[in-house]
Amino acid sequence: ETGVTQTPRHLVMGMTNKKSLKCEQHLGHNAMYWYKQSAKKPLELMFVYSLEERVENNSVPSRFSPECPNSSHLFLHLHTLQPEDSALYLCASSQARTSEPGDEQFFGPGTRLTVL
Amino acid sequence: KQEVTQIPAALSVPEGENLVLNCSFTDSAIYNLQWFRQDPGKGLTSLLLIQSSQREQTSGRLNASLDKSSGRSTLYIAASQPGDSATYLCAPSSYNTDKLIFGTGTRLQVFP
16 A cells, blocks of 8 residues: 555546545645546646645646645546546655655556546 | 656566666756556556666665666666566656656566
8 A cells, every 4th residue: 555545446427427536645745646647648747736735737627626625635526528538547645845855756546537 | 848758668578587677858857756667557656766866776676777967767677577567657857846757658577
């Protein structure tokens, strides 16, 4: 176990559904990330939260809406998705960079999303 | 814009061989570089983290080297085992942000 958990592990949804992905980290980190992994493409960063503030939105469509209520939890709310959004969604956490080196990112197991 | 290339894309070897996986990146202004392994359909497991000021890191049978000026990192796997079969991903992080940029990985199969 890496200390980062994600639920659900698998999700099938229609294009008109609303669903949410959840990520929780038990490592005492203060930065959290959402990544998307599509078939045969590199992992793509979607969002970064550092100290509970969104510091990066990597040109992600508005049908993906992140929420970070505290430093241990991160959500990705999904609404009116397209079939091409089907992918493995990975959450990660790290200690936000200050003046100290480190920042090793630890990943959860991912949510396999299928949009019909 | 940082671009990461991993060579080879796939590798199939008998167990016991020593392996070299290559990673190159276009922007040498990195803060650190991580190597991960990913089993099919699973999340990423962090293997090694090399700070930009370091030349190499070792963990068990794994050794990662970093030549920042030439934009290269290499992962050495000694005495490979079937359990090493996975996709190996290289990810440098930008000097200005915590953002990791990933390569497409090297898919490794070690057969008995």
